[in-house]
Amino acid sequence: MSDALLLFDLLLALAVVAIAAAALLVRDAFAMIVLFVVFGLLSALAWVRLAAPDVALAEAAIGTGLTGALLLKTLHHLRARGMAGWQPGAVAQRPVPRAVAWLNAGLALAVMAGLGVAILGSPLRVTGLEIAVAEAMPLSGVENPVTAVLLNFRAYDTLMEVVVLLSAVIVVWQIERGAGPAPAPSLGPVWQGFARLTLPAAALVGVYVLWAGAEAPGGAFQGGAMLAAIGLMMLLTGLYRPHPDHRGLARLLFVLGTVAFAATALLVAGGGRASFEYPPSYAKTLILLIEALVTISIAVTLTALFHGREPVALKGDLRHDP
């Protein structure tokens, strides 16, 4: 049995590396994106085999699903403007100077050597922080160690991740404005039936994943990504059209998670506690509250990133897609 699984793991590892190489080597941008998505799905499978279902969920939902959608949207955007330089036939542009190529190769090798030294130099077969985490679990307020680490023990890191997402959407709104593309033509009755069945189910799954994060794999980022998928569907089908008047609400939702997270962290401080040190009796409530608000922010932010522009009515604006 273990031999069969070992064979599977070896095949999986080979496939991940091969697909990564193919994604780098292929010259067509669309094929590149498809290969990237396949690479992400295989990595998610590899995380499952490494007994890290939380990471697998995040990789599948954000790293593969949403990033793939963002890449495809970007490609469409570039092609609509005739800027997709990396088409077959249009490849022969200026070759990369040899010095730049060698410099890049050298830097990549240096990074690889650093990683190798780090891996080979790390002590073998010692427990990391698992014992410390297991001992502190009763204080965390949740049963899932990953959620306990992300939202309690190392909450500051997670707050910074939420801030990164917020910064991304701020930058996108700074550099791209306009009404956006015309609403997509109807995708037909088959799609409508599919959407009626699956979108409510997707909303349910998103909320469930968020809720289950307290005791099982799941959490704000995974749940937020699933809810964002619904936002993407609504944007793609024209069910929701971003309107300039909605910007205030959108801004509020963008910062909601960061503000709630930071405010809770600061408010629990005092009386001998540091910031982020939730009182154990309220920890679960506080963590779920933070996660719920962060999930809303993540879902709205990712949807806005997919839309890719601040919805402003610009007069005589010819910059948006035809």
Place this chain on the structure above:
Amino acid sequence: MTAIISMVLIGAGTLFFLAGTIGLLRFPDLHCQLHALTKADGLGLTLIGLGAALLAGSAGDVARIALICAFAALSGATCGHLIARHARRGNSEARDV
């Protein structure tokens, strides 16, 4: 006995995936390829799901597997339809213009 039946079901499902992959690689145009893929994937995954459900420990697991199969079949069929629709539209527009 259950294990044997489930292995047969999973094996049959794998065969359908194999057939679908061969169809994707060998069939001449997009519509034939879609035909191979959607049929094979829908049936293949359902057979594998049936086999896994026989091995599943609890009713909750069986329900989850059933949901996964149902949604995968739904989205597979819908995606196939959307791709074919897009291809047909694109071709007819190209002909009209």
